[in-house]
Amino acid sequence: MKRLTNVLSIVLGTLPTFVFSFTAQAAESGGKAVSDLNLRPGVTEISGQVYDLHMLMFFICVAIAVVVFGVMFTSMYLHRKSRGAKPAHFHENVKVEIAWTVVPFLILVFMAVPAAQTLIAMEDTTEPDMTVLVTGSQWKWHYKYMDSEVEYYSLLATQQEQITNRFEKGENYLLEVDRPLVIPTGQKVRFLITSEDVIHSWWVPDFAVKKDANPGFINEAWTKVDEPGVYRGQCAELCGKDHGFMPVVVIAKEPAEFNTWMSEQEEALRKAKEEEQRLLAMNMSIEELMAEGKRVYNTACAACHMPNGEGLPGVFPALKGSPMVMEDQLAHIDIVLNGKAGTAMQAFGKMLSLKEIAAVVTYERNAWGNNTGDIVQPKDVNAIATGE
CATH class of the missing domain: 2.60.40.420 (Cupredoxins -  blue copper proteins)
Structure with missing residues (x-):
């Protein structure tokens, strides 16, 4: 009993601090977000319904907990051994068994109705604008x-x-x-x-x-x-x-x-599209390609192959000194365009323009000491992309 009293005193002692923190967060957020400790009401009708449903379930659970633990702690206190309480001996009570079956069933039905309405509304994607x-x-x-x-x-x-x-x-x-x-x-x-x-x-x-x-x-x-x-x-x-x-x-x-x-x-x-057609009819300088290629590489490629081109051993291959990068220009363009099945190398043909692919391939073939001297133009990428 003494241990239980100590635990309750600790919980009740920290409650004011928790409430203050909760209130302070709400005040700082301007009322838009209540707290990081709870769901946010959101900005849509559905998000509001979800929040209201969540709070309804929360308060139902709190009420059940208060009743159950209240009865339990009261029984423990009033019928403890030090007061001379004698344990009762009984096996079956039809009324009690009916009560603890029917009451939870009714509670679940009460919870299920609003939950089903919200879930149905969330899944109703008909008639979109x-x-x-x-x-x-x-x-x-x-x-x-x-x-x-x-x-x-x-x-x-x-x-x-x-x-x-x-x-x-x-x-x-x-x-x-x-x-x-x-x-x-x-x-x-x-x-x-x-x-x-x-x-x-x-x-x-x-x-x-x-x-x-x-x-x-x-x-x-x-x-x-x-x-x-x-x-x-x-x-x-x-x-x-x-x-x-x-x-x-x-x-x-x-x-x-x-x-x-x-x-x-x-x-x-x-x-x-007009610019792409214009690029197909002209050649870019290696300086232009390297500058654009470095930007594209740092945005789309460096996360896996690393900014220094050395990759992650056993996970992502290095581009620095890679036989494909150093020797096979067509395969290099193809893998950037179409990716490689069964690996983390994805296709960038839909993500990057012809100019960006030409630039990043040129950059990879001439950065980090690769120095192949190769220059890849947008028309070279287009030829592989279209199979011409």
Whole structure:
């Protein structure tokens, strides 16, 4: 009994500190996020329903715990040996057995009704205003707007110097990307979620959306955001070495602003195609290729093959001194374009432009002392890509 009293005194003694910390976090966040210790209400109707359901279940569990432990501790106190209590001897009590069967059943039914309503609403992807195909791959996201030709990859934008502790970490460390997903407010957006390689999980807490991205399968989710803003998430599945470097950033814009953004993306896509055709008819200097190639390599390749090109022994092959890089230019271009089945080397043909692939191959063949002197032009990459 003395030990139990000590434990209770410790718990009750720390309660004011916990409550103060909880309240302080809520005040600092401006009321948007209650605490890191609880679910967030989110910014959508569904996320609000999920939060309310969570709190309902929490309070039901608290009430049950209070009743059960109250009865238990009261019985332990009133019927302890020091008061001369004698243990009762009984085997069966039909009324008690009926009670502890019926009461939990009724509680579960009471909990199941709102839970089923929320789950049904979460899975209702019918009649969307727009659809976005979300494809995960190691370690980035690809977004394709199904009603237009706009599609792009979204990669981690946090600087390597922050990751290696050479620079001070930014406000959104590991939760920032170069190209966020943009959606309109006030419209139902359906997500078709899949993967190119391993299992990923697309998770945005403020939307109450968390869906696995399985290779060969398509899962569906949806959201309807009422307030413009920037909403962050990340891959919630252990998908490999750089699992922690696969953030999700969604920007919700007013419909008029979103339409303007979409028009800009379509115009940029048209210009990119024109630029690609122009590049096919010209030759870039090695200085241009090396500068662009270094940028592309540090963004897309350095995570596996390392900034010094030496790779990770036994995991990712070195490019420095590699026989393929040093000798077989066609195979080098092909593996960057199409990847290599059964390995972590993915295809960059859809992710990088002809110019970027030509530049990074040129860079890899002339950096870190490789010095092959080879120059790869966009037309060389196009010839392999089209089989000409």
